[in-house]
Amino acid sequence: RVVVVGSFNVDHVWTVAALPRPGETLSGHYHTGPGGKGFNQATAAARAGATTTFVCALGDDLGGQLARALATADGIDLRDHASEAPTGTAGIYVDHDGRNSIVIGPGANADLGADFVQTQQAAIAKAHVVLAQLESPLPAVEAAFAAARAAGVRTVLNPAPADALAPASLLGLADVITPNETEFCAQLARHAGERLDAATLVAHDDDTLHALCRRLLPQGTVVITLGAAGCFVSHAPGRLHGDARTHYRVAAAHVQPQDTTGAGDAFNGALSASWARNPTAAFADHLHYANRYAALSTERAGAAASMPHDADVRARFD
Ligand code: ADP
16 A cells, blocks of 8 residues: 655646747647646556555645546545645646746645644555655645654655755655655755766766765665666665665666656656565565656656556566
8 A cells, every 4th residue: 555645736738849938929739637746656656556545635626626537547545635726737838859848836735734644644554655755845745754654654755846855854754765866966965065967976886876875865765766777776774675785776678768757756656556565575676667667657648647557567578
């Protein structure tokens, strides 16, 4: 069982020849669909085969109805705080080179509070893994992780987006953090005063990466996702989660990516689901599964909609 605490957005996406400039009116191809890091990750966890609860805040509007319908379709146990604000939205322009401009209206997501999360303590205590991101208010995420810790439940923090600060108090409640290269550099700058760019980071050898991870999260596991290069993991000594080594890389699966939006969300949902389904397996096995799951998600367009099912992953790679 996985409990995901996070955001739900209705994404409005326009594909345009060039990103609009001030004063300009353009036309482009439009589509809409579900998004938000929390909901993407909950969808991935459910489709990867975990019993999944999603704790979020929704408005009393069409977006909220969409979230309920989609959660029902994927068998997600939805625990939503009823907000008076509109359901979260994202306006996204994508040009033909794949560059984007995004405006997020957090709306109801900003209303997810520690008090509501605390009413979900029973669900959290029954989980194997609690998964959260930084797209929701920090007190809500901290309340979820504190409840998890009190019940001996494992916590996974995806410290995204990169411009959100994870305070030391929250990092201290995380068993695993899963930044991409940019998010890792951002958190490292804040917590260790070390300024690195993503290109310099990935050029480091494994021992240096491990040392940097140990400075950021001395007591926990750091998984850095590396796009087409897969991921790197660094464990605290004595907390190897069934692995033989403190640090190593896991190569990505070979695919033909069409749209890498949501690859990180796919990875987080699948990693948490795999860990929850088989808590005694070696952590390397879960990373291997998460890489394959996320790779397959890049072959499909969309955020939550692009998440594959466990059977698709097995059919493709086993
Ligand atoms: P984010 O989407 O947060 O930027 P990454 O780009 O690191 O995250 O991707 C997350 C995971 O998705 C990677 O660790 C990998 O498993 C998978 N992935 C992403 N891009 C590719 C790719 N081109 N080929 C294979 N796997 C990929």
